Amino acid sequence: MHVNKALATALALAATSLGLAGCGTSPSTTATPQTTHGKYTIALINGDNIDPYFLTVWHGAYAQAKKLGIKLIEEAPATFNYQSQAPLINDMIAKHVSAIVLSADGTGNVYNQELALAHKDGIPVIIVDETQADMNNNPNALSFITSSNTALAAQAAKETDSLIHGHGIVGVINTSITVTSLLHRYTGFANYLKMHNPGVTVLPQQIAGDSRSVSASLTTDLIESHPNLSAVYAVDSFNGQGAGTAIRGDGKIGKIKLVAIDAEPQEVSLMKEGVIQALIAQQPYKVGSLAVQYAYDALTGHKNLIQRSVEPPGIVVTPQNLNTPAMQKVVYQTWHP
Numbered sequence: 001m002h003v004n005k006a007l008a009t010a011l012a013l014a015a016t017s018l019g020l021a022g023c024g025t026s027p028s029t030t031a032t033p034q035t036t037h038g039k040y041t042i043a044l045i046n047g048d049n050i051d052p053y054f055l056t057v058w059h060g061a062y063a064q065a066k067k068l069g070i071k072l073i074e075e076a077p078a079t080f081n082y083q084s085q086a087p088l089i090n091d092m093i094a095k096h097v098s099a100i101v102l103s104a105d106g107t108g109n110v111y112n113q114e115l116a117l118a119h120k121d122g123i124p125v126i127i128v129d130e131t132q133a134d135m136n137n138n139p140n141a142l143s144f145i146t147s148s149n150t151a152l153a154a155q156a157a158k159e160t161d162s163l164i165h166g167h168g169i170v171g172v173i174n175t176s177i178t179v180t181s182l183l184h185r186y187t188g189f190a191n192y193l194k195m196h197n198p199g200v201t202v203l204p205q206q207i208a209g210d211s212r213s214v215s216a217s218l219t220t221d222l223i224e225s226h227p228n229l230s231a232v233y234a235v236d237s238f239n240g241q242g243a244g245t246a247i248r249g250d251g252k253i254g255k256i257k258l259v260a261i262d263a264e265p266q267e268v269s270l271m272k273e274g275v276i277q278a279l280i281a282q283q284p285y286k287v288g289s290l291a292v293q294y295a296y297d298a299l300t301g302h303k304n305l306i307q308r309s310v311e312p313p314g315i316v317v318t319p320q321n322l323n324t325p326a327m328q329k330v331v332y333q334t335w336h337p
Contacts, residue, residue, distance in 0.1 A: 039070070040098040042295050044288070045088050046076035047103045047129065052264045052332035053284050054080075057103060057128065060288030062337040068296050073097065082106035089114045093121055099295035101288075102141075104130040107180070115140035124298035126291045132309045134181075142303070143294050147282045148311045149181045153188030153235075155314045156259050159278040160189075160231050161197050163257040168230025171222040172205040173215050173239040185235040185261065208239055215242025216249075223250050234260035237267055240279075244270040263317050263331045271319055279317040285329045286312050 044061050047054040058074055065072035075092070077084030082105055092100055093114070100118060104111060104127050118125050119140040127135065132144040160170060172189065176182050190202045206222065208215035215238060223229055223246065232247070234240035240260030244267075247256050253274050260267055263281035270276045290310065297305045315330050322331075 040296070040299050041071040041073060042099045042101060042292055043092040043095075043097040044072060044074045044101045044292075045085055045092065045103060046074055047080040047105060048078065049074075049076045049336065051080070052334050053262065053282070054103060055336065056284035056333045057288035057291075059333050059337045060285035060290075061101060061292045062288075063285075064289040064292040064296075068292070070098075070292075070296060072292065076103075080105045082110045086111075086114055090117070093118055093123060096121070097123065098299055099124045099126070101126045101128060101291040101295060103128050104135065106130070107134040108136060109138075111135065112138065112140075124295060126294050126298075128287050128291050131311075142298055143291075143306050143308060143310065145287050145291055145294075145310045145312070147314065149184035150188035151311065152261055152280050152282070152314045153185045154192040155280045155316060156233055156261060156278075157189045157192035158196075159280070159316060160233055160257065160259045161193060161200060163259070163277050164200070164230040166197050167199045169201045169203065169226055169228055170231045170233060171203045171219070171226070171229060173208055173218055173232060173234045173243050174205040175208060175210050175236060175239060177205075177207055182235060189233055208242060210238050212238050212242040212245070215239045216246040217242075219243040219246035220250060223247075223252060223256065229256055231257040231259065234258065236260070237262040237264040240267045240276065241270065244275040248273070248275050261314075265332065265334055268317075268322070268331055271317070271322060274319070277318070280314040281317050281330045281332075282314060283312040283330070284332065 042065060046058060062072055075088045100123055102125055107130060115125055115138055125141045127141045127144045129146050130144060131146055172186055174182055174186050186205045193200045193202055206218040208218055219232055232243045234243045243258055247253060247258055258276045259278045260276060261280045263279045267276060267279055271279060294306045317327060317330060321327055
């Protein structure tokens with residue numbers, strides 16, 4: 001889930017989410033593309049058209065649709081939440097699109113009505129940004145493609161452990177204590193270090209509420225109250241930016257290590273300044289590409305190639321690999337395809 005991940009508020013437009021290490025599942029080989037001459041139209045109901053994470057999902061979906069010779073329609077609300085997405089879903093069903101890729105922001109049964117209607121009309125739906133468990137294993141969605149927040153957090157913990165050489169005090173800046181995916185980003189981090197290196201002290205998480213300024217203030221408080229603070233772990237892009245601002249402002253660049261989830265442009269800029277030492281990037285490009293491929297597989301009689309649950313692993317971005325060609329599809333995009 002893009003959190004980052006992600007609260008259903010307007011502030012979540014720039015959050016980052018992804019969407020996850022060794023527990024990922026590798027998708028099976030897909031069917032050989034056929035020339036369709038516009039026979040199929042796939043609708044991507046995205047989170048929004050501002051957040052680089054969602055723009056990168058769009059990039060991946062667009063590239064795969066072009067490769068397959070099918071039409072892609074992208075629609076997104078101004079605010080990433082179920083209430084804003086539901087009318088768009090219903091509109092695409094009314095237009096009789098061939099398939100829907102839904103970047104869902106809602107757990108439990110909130111999408112039951114829309115997914116049931118799509119199923120009734122024979123429109124396959126691929127979910128991104130929510131797990132199979134998040135949506136109660138809804139039978140009217142063919143696949144769920146998103147990051148494992150627990151695995152993302154474990155990757156962040158491993159990088160943090162390495163950066164502080166296995167000992168020290170680590171602060172955690174989170175967004176919410178009520179959003180399950182965000183809680184997993186804390187517990188996954190703390191549990192990994194408890195299991196692999198109990199010598200590292202993980203402080204109680206501080207809650208910033210998706211605010212860069214609050215995150216910065218909380219990080220400053222951690223620095224002042226813990227003179228021996230070794231590192232800060234930020235669970236998403238907003239918190240990474242806020243924590244980075246505080247570390248820079250307090251003259252602690254390089255002295256206090258900063259690890260954050262996602263690889264949005266502001267985080268990448270902080271890495272280039274030396275403020276952030278590691279980013280755990282989700283793979284939104286791959287998510288978008290695979291979702292369109294699965295929609296195509298469903299439409300062309302190859303449902304056997306569709307995996308029910310896919311969790312692309314996080315990718316560690318560091319100053320050493322940031323400028324390599326391999327990272328170009330990992331770092332999130334800022335422009336519409």
